Amino acid sequence: MKMFATTALGAIALTGVAMSVATPAQADGAIAKHDLVLSLGLLTDGNFNAARSYAEKAIKADPKWGLAHAMLARTYLALGDGIGAEAELGRAAANGFNMTRGHQMLAQAWLLQGDAKRALAEAAKADPRFGGYAARVTAKALALQNKSPDAIALLGELLNADPGNSYGWSDLARIRYNTGDVAGAAANAQRAVALDPNNLEALTLRGELMREQYGLGAALPWFEGALKRDAYYYPALIEYAATLGDMGRYNDMLDATRKALAAQPGNPQALYLQAVLAARAQNYDLARGLMQRTGGAVDDLPGGLLLGGTLDYQAGAYEQAIDKWRELVGRQPMNVTARRLLGAALLRSGDAKGALDVLRPVALRGDADSYTLALVGRAFEANGERDWAAKYLDRAAWPATAGATPFGSDDGLAVLANAAANDPGNPVAMVGMIRGLIDAGQASNALDRAKALAAASPGAPAAHLLVGDTLMTMSRYGEAADAYRRAADIKFDEATMLRAVDALDNAGRRPEASRVLALFLGQHPENIPALRLAAHWQIAAGDWDGAIGTLEDLRSRVGSRDVGLLAELAYANIGAQNVDDALDYGAAAYEIAPMSPAATDAYGWAFYAAGDSDKAKDLLEKAALLAPRQAGIRWHLAQAYADLGRNAEAKAQIALALGDPSFAERAPAQALLKTLG
Structure with missing residues (x-):
């Protein structure tokens, strides 16, 4: 010793x-x-x-x-x-x-x-x-x-x-963090800072861990603490800049990157972040120039591949973009953004089969986004498989709002089990096998193995997520929520939040789910899936003004070509009695996607709110044909028929709506049914 x-x-x-x-x-x-x-x-x-x-x-x-x-x-x-x-x-x-x-x-x-x-x-x-x-x-x-x-x-x-060696503790924290032991790393980093508040490595790492565990806002004081001691400490500056950018504080991000470049002139990381900022502002020429100044130092990193592909695509160099995104997906198979971009590029290049191969794992998720589902639908169309195309285009029109779920897998259980047996110390292989057991319907076996993995790796959030995912397949929602809470105590990221919210909601604990969502949004105010979910719940709760505020915030981020977003803006404005705005948003959604049942229903419902039941009826009938199993559309059409005195047809539509166990407006529908005789 x-x-x-x-x-x-x-x-x-x-x-x-x-x-x-x-x-x-x-x-x-x-x-x-x-x-x-x-x-x-x-x-x-x-x-x-x-x-x-x-x-x-x-x-x-x-x-x-x-x-x-x-x-x-x-x-x-x-x-x-x-x-x-x-x-x-x-x-x-x-x-x-x-x-x-x-x-x-x-x-x-x-x-x-x-x-x-x-x-x-x-x-x-x-x-x-x-x-x-x-x-x-x-x-x-x-x-x-x-x-x-x-x-x-x-x-x-x-x-x-x-035991008083602060830098020894921060070194241990960094190594544990890199192995996925977030909880152990956090405890070690905290010990390092307590022993030496001037340990800049520990302060910076504490910020990185706080960002993972509790969110973007929670990380800032730690980076700022390091920068108070040394205003030009590069590692803290670069993490600070990246965090500010993720929070939407772009001017502050730019200031931090400029200071980072003053500390280390020409540093590729700072130039890359400035390029990201330029690309977000759609100044692609500036972004390309900044990337060129990195001398290729970040080109092979995940962020460099993602941005480089985007810049190639914007310049019309589709094959170069495909090559970059294919490389990124190969390295990060769980990167949904990269898969979506690659799938879209492949579809555009005429490789529908390649697009399906890339997008299938995302589309198999219960929470797949409408854009991905629409891409898959168009890829099936291009392959001449119209039945499958219709299935995915229907899902795209009414995307689920469920929590994040694991990727689907094409590998059979035997393949996954063999991979785990050949590499017993590899947690990734073990996770794959457990997910294979879930897909094969062996939930009890999967749960036992998932719990064993969580016990062996208590500081790894992925292990607790796996327990929760298994419990969700068994409809044990309350227990799943507890498992997700343990994961969130270690790493409170988007995937963990969405899972926790979904589990709590399914367990009948909507107030707790709302608190989890609000806590996440407090730390990640720019997070698009969280904002979408918040708006959806605000509409469901009748908080029309709150929903309009959230949806307008979203529109400023994703633009005005998102059909689902425009449709929800129409619904929210109907609820707030802003009929003219509702008609404008409904018309905009319908113009972009006239075959979308959501857009068609929103536009028709806006006409109904404006007192024009004739126009409403035509649109709502079309929406019902496009999505015959959607109870909400049936209920809207029933009300239009009732206003036009077409009572028998209204009663038939109400009966169809009530036949759906998930139909939420049963009481007003039954009340209207009584008045129709």
Whole structure:
């Protein structure tokens, strides 16, 4: 255990020891030593950029002082600049710095450059006095080599010997986060911050974890806390900028990226975020220019592939876009946005079968969006399969508002079980097998295995989601909601929120479901699925003005070509007695999609509200033909018939509506039926 005797900032300790015995050789030595002392203090206080500046001043005062170069190297390491640190350590050695004190720093410099093997070899040479620092570098190098269990064990040994090592705790948190153990990472990061409030790595990681666990707004104070200590700390700036962008605070996002570029001129991440911002504003030429300035550094990253494909598509380079999105789907098969884009591009290029292959896993979900369902319907049409096309186009007209569900799978249970058996330590394979058991109707077996996985990985939200998903298939909604709550306590993201809301609603706990939705929207005010669900519930509750506000907010984000959104705006304005607005929205929806039963019903119902039952009847009859099993349309048509004195037809429509167990307006329908005789 003696190798772990030093504190987390072992390099700072070594610098302080060296300062007590070494003095500058030049006449300006007093100035150099003063600046170096200031640099050390600023580094300890978490102001890394200022520490670098004073180390540079010390070198300027005495260029031949090896310790000053070593201190500058230490600031470069704190700022994540492995190349700069390596260069300064070379200058330090050339000017008399004893490198037996610097092996651990050189190891970290190589690690920051991605050379884990070289880092491990150099860390092994570290003086035992700096063993804690060397152990941290070793652990991170092991994690980089996909040996996270070994890395976690090594850090556990370090922290048992030195529990006050803040940077050891933040390293452990980062490794656990990367393995999916969000709960364990959060606890470790919290411990790191408590031990050293100036640990910028821990503060930034705490923000990332808070963003996952509780939402965008909850993350901001942690990034801001890091930036109060060092306004140009790049890792916090870039995470801060990305979070602001996701919240719709685009001006603030732009300011943060500009500051990030001031900290690291030409940094690809900051330029990429600016390109995303430009693309959101539909300034595609600017976005392309910014992406070109990255020098291709982000082109192969998921975000770069998504944006690059979008820019190619906008420029008419469809094949290049397809190649990028296909690569992204291959890496992230659960990325719904990427599948939707790729499917649309393939369909446009004439590859209907390829589009179906890509979109099928999304379309099989109970909560598939109307755009994806319409794409699938058109792909089946292009293949000449009109029966299947009609099925999906019907679903597109009346998309479900159910919670998020897992992708469907074409693989049989035997294939999935074999994959899990061949790789028993792979949780992804185990999840696939459990989902296969659910699809095969073996819910009890699936539940036992899901609970075992959750017990083995209590800090992994995906394991608790799996328990909830299994319970949902068994109609045990209350228990499913409890499982989703456990997942939400670890990671409160869109998928978890939608599942929790759906489970609570099915369990008859709509007020709790509404609170969960409101809490999520408080943290993610720009989230489109959450806004859609909120508007849908506001309409169901008769909160017409609230629904109009939410839907108008949505329209500002998704544009005025979303037929479902326009139809709901028509319904909400009818409820609020804004008849002229209702007619405008109904007409707009109908003009875009005259064969959509939702648009046709909304337009007809708006005419009914305006007192024109004749026009309403024509449209509502058409809507009933387009969606004969939709009870709400039958009820609207019944009222139009009743107003026109066509009582027998009105009674027939009411009977059809009442035949649907899910029909929500049974009381007024039965009341009207009595008056018709």
